[in-house]
Amino acid sequence: MAKNNSIYSKPIVFSVIVTVAILIGTAVMMVLPMFSSSMHPKLEKLKPYTALELAGRDVYQENGCFYCHTQTVRPLKAEVMRYGEYSKAGEFAYDQPFLWGSKRTGPDIARIGGKYTDKWHYKHFNDPRKLFQGSNMPGYGWLADYQLDPGETEARMKALGFPYTKEDIDALSDKTKLDALVAYMQALGTAVPKPPKVPMIAAGDKNPFAENANAVSDGKKIYEMNCAACHGIDAKGDIGPDLTDFEWVYVAGPIGDDTLFFMIADGTKKDQEFEGRKAKGGMPSWGEFFGKKKIWSVVSYIRSLEEKK
Amino acid sequence: MAESVAYEWKPVKGFALSGVFWGAVSILIGLFISIQMWKPEWNFAPYLTYGRLRAVHVNGLAFGFAVAEIFALSYYIVQRLTRTRLLFPKLAMVQLYIFNVAIVAAALSLLAGFTQSKEYAELEWPLDIGVVILWVMFAVNVFGTIIKRKEEQMYISLWYLIATVIAVAVLYIVNNLAIPVGLFKSYSIFAGVNDANVEWWYGHNAVGFVFTTPILALFYYYLPKSTGLPIYSHRLSIIAFWSLVFAYLWTGAHHLVYTPLPDWIQTVGIAFTMFMIAPSWGSVVNGYYTMGGNWDKMNTNYLTKFFILGITFYGLQTLQGPTQGLRVVSQLIHYTDWVPGHVHMGTMGWVALTVCAAMYYTIPKVYNTELHSVKLANVHFWLVLIGQLIFSISMWILGVQQGAMWKAISPEDGSLTYTFMESVVKNYPYWQMRTFGGALFTLGMVVFAYNVVMTALKGKPAQTAEGR
Numbered sequence: 001m002a003k004n005n006s007i008y009s010k011p012i013v014f015s016v017i018v019t020v021a022i023l024i025g026t027a028v029m030m031v032l033p034m035f036s037s038s039m040h041p042k043l044e045k046l047k048p049y050t051a052l053e054l055a056g057r058d059v060y061q062e063n064g065c066f067y068c069h070t071q072t073v074r075p076l077k078a079e080v081m082r083y084g085e086y087s088k089a090g091e092f093a094y095d096q097p098f099l100w101g102s103k104r105t106g107p108d109i110a111r112i113g114g115k116y117t118d119k120w121h122y123k124h125f126n127d128p129r130k131l132f133q134g135s136n137m138p139g140y141g142w143l144a145d146y147q148l149d150p151g152e153t154e155a156r157m158k159a160l161g162f163p164y165t166k167e168d169i170d171a172l173s174d175k176t177k178l179d180a181l182v183a184y185m186q187a188l189g190t191a192v193p194k195p196p197k198v199p200m201i202a203a204g205d206k207n208p209f210a211e212n213a214n215a216v217s218d219g220k221k222i223y224e225m226n227c228a229a230c231h232g233i234d235a236k237g238d239i240g241p242d243l244t245d246f247e248w249v250y251v252a253g254p255i256g257d258d259t260l261f262f263m264i265a266d267g268t269k270k271d272q273e274f275e276g277r278k279a280k281g282g283m284p285s286w287g288e289f290f291g292k293k294k295i296w297s298v299v300s301y302i303r304s305l306e307e308k309k
Numbered sequence: 310m311a312e313s314v315a316y317e318w319k320p321v322k323g324f325a326l327s328g329v330f331w332g333a334v335s336i337l338i339g340l341f342i343s344i345q346m347w348k349p350e351w352n353f354a355p356y357l358t359y360g361r362l363r364a365v366h367v368n369g370l371a372f373g374f375a376v377a378e379i380f381a382l383s384y385y386i387v388q389r390l391t392r393t394r395l396l397f398p399k400l401a402m403v404q405l406y407i408f409n410v411a412i413v414a415a416a417l418s419l420l421a422g423f424t425q426s427k428e429y430a431e432l433e434w435p436l437d438i439g440v441v442i443l444w445v446m447f448a449v450n451v452f453g454t455i456i457k458r459k460e461e462q463m464y465i466s467l468w469y470l471i472a473t474v475i476a477v478a479v480l481y482i483v484n485n486l487a488i489p490v491g492l493f494k495s496y497s498i499f500a501g502v503n504d505a506n507v508e509w510w511y512g513h514n515a516v517g518f519v520f521t522t523p524i525l526a527l528f529y530y531y532l533p534k535s536t537g538l539p540i541y542s543h544r545l546s547i548i549a550f551w552s553l554v555f556a557y558l559w560t561g562a563h564h565l566v567y568t569p570l571p572d573w574i575q576t577v578g579i580a581f582t583m584f585m586i587a588p589s590w591g592s593v594v595n596g597y598y599t600m601g602g603n604w605d606k607m608n609t610n611y612l613t614k615f616f617i618l619g620i621t622f623y624g625l626q627t628l629q630g631p632t633q634g635l636r637v638v639s640q641l642i643h644y645t646d647w648v649p650g651h652v653h654m655g656t657m658g659w660v661a662l663t664v665c666a667a668m669y670y671t672i673p674k675v676y677n678t679e680l681h682s683v684k685l686a687n688v689h690f691w692l693v694l695i696g697q698l699i700f701s702i703s704m705w706i707l708g709v710q711q712g713a714m715w716k717a718i719s720p721e722d723g724s725l726t727y728t729f730m731e732s733v734v735k736n737y738p739y740w741q742m743r744t745f746g747g748a749l750f751t752l753g754m755v756v757f758a759y760n761v762v763m764t765a766l767k768g769k770p771a772q773t774a775e776g777r
Contacts, residue, residue, distance in 0.1 A: 008462055008463050008468070009461045009462050009463060011452065011455045011456055011463060011467075011471065012456075014463065014468070014471060015452075015471055015475060018468075018471055018472050018475055018476075018554060019475050019479075021551065021554050021555045022472070022475065022476050022479065022554060022555075022557070022558050023479070023558075024555065024558070025555065025556065025557070025558030025559035025560075025581070026479070026510065026558045028559070028577075029506075029510060029558065029559050029561065029562065029574060029577065029578065030483075030506060030507055030510040030558075030561075033503070033506060033571070033574060034499075034503055034506075034507075036571075038571050039502050039503040039506065039571070040500075040501075040502075040503060041502075058494075061424060061426040062422030062423070062424060063355070063358065063360045063361065063422060064358075064359070064360025064361055064363060064364055064424065064426075065360055066426060067359070067360055067363050067364075068359070068360070070644055072568045072569065074567035074568070074640070074643075075567060076567065076640055076716070077716075077718070078715060078716040078717070078718055078725060079715070079716075081718075081724075081725055082715070082725055082729070087568065087569050088569055089501070089502045089569035089570075089571075091501075091569075092500065092501030092502055092504075092505075092569070093500055093501050094500065094501075095500055095501045095504065096488075096496040096497045096498070096499065096500045096501075096504065097425065097426055097427055097496070097497035097499070097504050097508070098497075098500070098501055098502070098504040098505045098508070099426060100505055100565075100568060101644075102428065102564065102644065102648070103644055103645075103646075103648065103649070104644040104645070104711075105346070105646075106729075106733075107729040108644075128349075129349075132730050132733075134730055134733055134734035134737075135349070135730065135733065136346060136347060136349045136733065136736075136737075137349060138345075138349050138352035138354070138358050138359060138360075139349075139352070139354075140354075142354040142355060152491070155490050155491065156490050156494070156496075159488050159490040159496060160488075160496055225728075225730075225731075226728060287724070288724060288725050289724060289725045289728050290724055291719055291721065291722035291723065291724030292722050292724075293721070293722065294724070
């Protein structure tokens with residue numbers, strides 16, 4: 001047993017020692033790093049949130065979206081393939097608080113900005129199961145019933161020191177919380193350039209599984225699981241264009257198998273040219289998920305739909 | 310030991326029963342959101358959606374249950390261990406009323422979507438100020454009573470209590486620093502990577518100094534009390550205490566493995582996390598050796614099994630936790646359902662078993678009566694034990710499955726084997742299994758609440774100033 005004159009019989013001395021003990025780790029791990037520039041980097045392309053985006057971020061916060069979605073892509077091979085370029089410290093300079101999250105009940109959304117069209121987001125928020133049958137995400141269509149409060153957002157922009165114009169604030173008056181949330185989605189991850197993709201096939205390559213019945217049925221399965229959400233189960237189009245109408249990238253007339261492959265593998269960007277036709281963008285890339293064989297199967301399936309007509 | 314101290318039990322009773330009430334409510338909310346995970350149509354916008362209820366569940370149990378019982382049982386053991394009446398009983402009663410008002414306000418504000426969006430620090434700034442005031446009231450009574458004490462030596466439980474009071478104050482104030490915009494909204498004064506580092510320095514230590522040190526204070530007091538066996542080694546408890554209190558604050562960065570947080574902070578955090586096995590197991594070993602040759606008490610004394618299973622889950626938790634911090638493990642299980650499995654072993658296993666057993670011991674003492682039913686206490690024990698195991702084990706299996714599916718790469722062409730949705734659809738049976746385990750646990754806790762309330766109702770007015 002400790003002696004009676006030990007610190008265990010002197011509560012004040014004891015408390016001082018405890019305080020010092022907890023402050024050492026605190027100082028090294030939390031306080032000191034705060035004064036290092038490595039904790040406050042900012043990417044050159046990073047811009048503060050616009051008024052609409054900030055309002056959307058507030059909606060994201062108040063509904064606890066970060067409990068199910070992370071916003072950090074780890075520098076791991078499968079993760080970079082799945083979500084995109086890994087997260088950089090300099091992307092988060094305007095994030096007060098950070099919203100990295102700790103659980104992926106849904107997927108990471110650090111790179112969701114520009115991946116889908118606004119139309120996709122509205123449809124998905126309205127009823128996630130319309131796009132993904134097995135999804136357990138609650139619907140958020142009700143956010144459209146709540147108008148934004150421009151005065152409130154202005155006060156918040158001021159508090160954070162983000163630049164804005166009177167027009168930015170006025171423009172909020174006919175926007176809803178859902179509009180704001182979609183705008184925030186589209187801003188996420190846009191400060192980091194997408195690294196160029198290595199083409200999976202050479203231009204001019206022909207489909208090795210053309211008219212292969214097995215490939216068509218494989219392609220059908222893949223299509224129904226992943227593509228039907230946007231192009232429709234009958235491929236007559238919905239969020240994405242009709243795939244059966246002999247019109248490709250909004251112009252009548254056929255395109256090559258290789259072009260179709262590239263669109264599926266790498267997705268489309270606005271104004272990107274395919275055989276001289278301009279895309280509107282909004283098709284996500286599937287190359288990382290499908291690999292060559294599966295993409296060719298999907299091409300075979302789509303061709304089989306065309307021929308039916 | 311002849312005592313003639315007029316102990317003050319009113320705040321003990323008040324906080325104990327408040328905690329039972331908020332605990333029951335928050336556990337039921339937990340059960341409800343576990344159903345929402347596999348039944349999304351049970352989200353009722355806007356207030357009863359998962360994203361809002363989850364915050365109510367976690368805060369309700371951390372503040373409404375755990376902190377309330379910590380207040381209650383601390384006021385009990387502080388008086389006992391100092392053989393001194395609580396210094397400011399009226400202050401403690403004011404604290405009790407403010408506490409209950411604050412919990413109601415907290416629950417309503419989280420349902421309304423007022424949140425700082427930091428885990429364990431969701432409450433908006435006016436409530437943060439309320440929490441700090443409550444904590445200062447608690448500190449004044451604990452320190453005041455300790456300083457006025459009649460027992461020269463401070464027993465181990467008081468060390469852990471003092472560490473709790475100091476650490477929580479520092480952690481809570483720093484992490485909640487914010488720029489207020491109106492009454493219901495604020496923005497963290499920290500940004501990005503730095504904010505993440507502050508939050509997990511706080512978040513991990515909130516677990517440390519709310520779910521660990523005060524619960525150890527209870528364990529070191531109530532295990533010897535309920536078994537009649539003295540703690541095995543005083544020296545071991547000294548070593549365990551100081552190394553735990555020193556090392557805990559270094560470890561938060563293990564929550565941020567593979568994030569953009571500077572690598573050295575992650576690595577030092579992981580290293581100290583591994584070290585934490587030693588002080589944690591110091592207490593586990595001390596608990597086991599206290600039982601010495603008296604393991605028959607597991608059968609003969611109904612409380613012993615609560616404490617021994619509780620410390621066993623603490624031991625498992627403090628082995629599993631550090632393992633999860635290692636990069637090679639983190640890359641697989643981080644962000645998966647493994648983590649809720651881990652957390653709930655700590656809360657449903659270690660914290661709930663220990664706190665409930667401490668309550669079974671204390672409530673009859675402060676109400677000057679016998680426990681309503683030992684049989685029901687045994688029913689409670691088995692329900693929460695089995696419920697918790699079903700919960701945790703199903704989440705661990707699911708977590709490994711998710712992690713493996715997310716990283717699976719086709720050997721043929723190097724493409725990802727599964728889309729995210731393909732992993733989601735595999736979750737449902739496990740999520741349903743968790744609800745089943747959670748329902749057993751909830752039932753057990755309802756039995757506990759009933760037993761405690763019945764005991765309180767048949768309480769006799771203290772004839773003497775002194776219990777036993």
